Amino acid sequence: MNAAQVLNGLALGSLLMVLSSGLAMIYGLRGVANFAHGALYMSGAYIAYSVSDRMGFGLAIIVVPLALAVIGVVLELAFFRPLQHRSHIELGLITFGLALIAERLVILIWGEKTLRVRPPEFLQGTSTIFGVEYPSYRLAIIVIALVMAAALILWLRLSNVGLHIRAASQDIETAAIMGINVDKVSLIVVSLGSALAGLAGTLAAPYIALDPGMGNAFLITVLIVVVVGGIGSIAGAMIAGMGLGLIQTLSTVWSPSFAVLVPYLALTIVLLWRPTGLAGKRIS
């Protein structure tokens, strides 16, 4: 095990962290596991491909999350809000349908073949860190993700809106009665969660190859991260995401076929040992 492997683990963990914090936010507030989250991430990556092709990657990292935020607004207004009185499972299955549609749309627009995105010039080389040569772009992923995570946590802890989000995630009905505009909070959370999925997709685009199955492959891992982290707990999801990324990457070194099973093992162990997840409300 060397520093490069640890850094690889951090890079994967960073992506999982960004993606699962968005999923956890939506889950915490709306009580719905958003099965379209993988599709949002994939759409983000594909949009990033088109944007960086025309306008450069630097712009993509700003434009894509904004575009996904807009999709999030549509999700909230078209589905989450009008159907909020339906059972959460039904709503979850609707997002499942949305994921199927999105997956096919991506193929219709971008085709089925694997696509690659080049990172920006200045990040294409390697940097020396902890005595190893390491791809600069992956370092950038780690830095951006950590900064984002810190900013998100601070915003949730310190801002007024953050307070409202935390209150509404505890108990949406009581929050509404206490005068919190739950519709507004929910709109912010769903669009922010989608934007985070878009950011994760953009960050992932130059790191991994794009193919239409990438959303589903990641979705399952991210759902596991959110359950392991404790449903609705954003910090829990972040920690679990980073931890899982590290463990999975490092166990690949030891045994690749074991590494594939790490998320599932982690899920089973955590749930047997602590049914509510590492930091969480009960699973329901």
Added chain:
Amino acid sequence: MTTTAPADDITGDMVEPATVKRGRPGRMLIGLGVGIAVLLVGLAVPYVVTDTYRMSLLLDATILSMLALGIGFMARHLGMISLGHGAFFGTAAYAVGVAITNWGWSPLNAVIFAILLGSALALVMGVLVVRASGFGFLMLTLALSQALYQLSVQISAREWTGAYDGKLITYEPDMTFLGLTQADLINPGLFWPFAWSALVVSGIVLWVVGRSKFGTTLEGIRENEERMRFSGYNTFLPRLIAFVLSGSVASLGGALFAMNAGYISPQILGFTQAGDSLIAALIGGFGIILGPVIGTFLFVYAQANFNFGGNLHLLTGLLLIVVLVFMPGGITGTLQKVYRRIRGKDRQVSDERGRSGRDIASDRADASELRAENEQ
């Protein structure tokens, strides 16, 4: 590990039509009679449908219906939506393949072994998952079945599952399965009686179980798990038994699938297969036992006829959303509602009184909930 019944637990409109009136042995007999009649009439299908391709579609739908039937049983009686029943279907299919190809077992023994193995897996998985409800259950079943998929495609599993290449079942040259030779097995018309009987018998068994006292216990758990515990009921064991039973039906389907197809693609354990079956069951509706079966037949039909340029999932995604948003009981549930509306016009008055009582109830429940909230 405690699970109170959250809003999540009850799938609301999706299972509402499931309210069955029990304690009328006459109805049970009528149901059994209808079941046997359906069984006999169905056996005539190969004589009516002479086109081999059509026949093979019907056979596929029949076999896949057993998977949907298992999923539907959990949803209908416990309000638990599973994305993991593909694991039992797939495991049983692989078990048939391994027992025949690797161990040289006779097909009948292989099928029995496969059903037992699939059920045993359901037992192990059930112990881990049935305590969860709502999304917890959905995600756990998904995760564990995906773990199995990952295992099945490992290089180290190649000897057993063929990994990504899939598993071709190779028979001893002179083997027969219940009188069918290897060539007969892939003939949909000749295999049909086995698949059809298996489906109808499974359906009848699940229907009878659902109407038994055990079915009432399941309904009680679905409606209010906590109150069942506080009424002296063990709520874990009945859920586990229901899970294993529904898993056995899916295993039976998987074993027959392998016998008929002779080849097992790794996708059988994949996310897409699990999702497709669930969607088919949802579209059919969980309200009556036939719902998932009807959904599966429609799904297989659509797959064969409307899959323009691979857009099947675009269409199923749309259909799933339309069904969930506008007709949450699925096709059968909606038909039932329409039927009741036509038949029950004269009962409307009493219905309306009932409904207003319900509204008041929920308002008051909200009020007392608030009070409880304040108290803490």
Added chain:
Amino acid sequence: MSIFEGRGLTVKYGAVVALDNIDISLEPGLVHGVIGPNGAGKSTFIDALSGRKRPSSGKVLLDGSDITRRSARWRRTKGVSRSFQRTSVFGSMTVGEQLEMVARKNDEPDLEGIMKTLGLDEIRDRVCSEIAYGTQRSVDLAIALIGQPRVVLLDEPCAGLVADESVRMLDHVRTVCKERNVAALLVEHDVEGVFRTCDVITVLDLGKLLATGDPASVRADENVIRAYLGSAA
């Protein structure tokens, strides 16, 4: 002679002490009321006694033996049952179906009698989610009474009921308790109702025991008057 006891029950939610070292003892044929202002810990108390919430410390005793760690299900089979503040019935089943289901598990020689007493015999074929709320509260109570429990813990049976429904509900509770010689614990919001119904009353405030005794002495207790009744009456 008490059959059901709580000794030194303490429940903590993190740093918050919701229930602080409370003792209680129930006797057959007596209705024991528990009152207290909002936040007094009444719900936590009944949850700790019924096994829904494990106390941080303290014991629950049945016939003198420790049952603190026993499950809700075990307690029910040994004759300790409870009702719920938020109506807890089986919505999709008819009234008759669900009472019979509970009666199957807990031997009940006189289900008809319970249904008659609570006025449920005429609506046995109605689906429970479609009957009036006050009647649902009666179904909730009936579920708790099936199987001749020796101890019944009632969590605000009158929550959400209008005044005359409340009176009837408390009358039922008292009748059943006396007729069946049940030890009943009645947690209630409705102070006057409790004074009218109960033989013994315990007053909680902010998780602490304020007073306990017969209605007259509790009514006269200075602490109670200051902390609670003073503002209400």
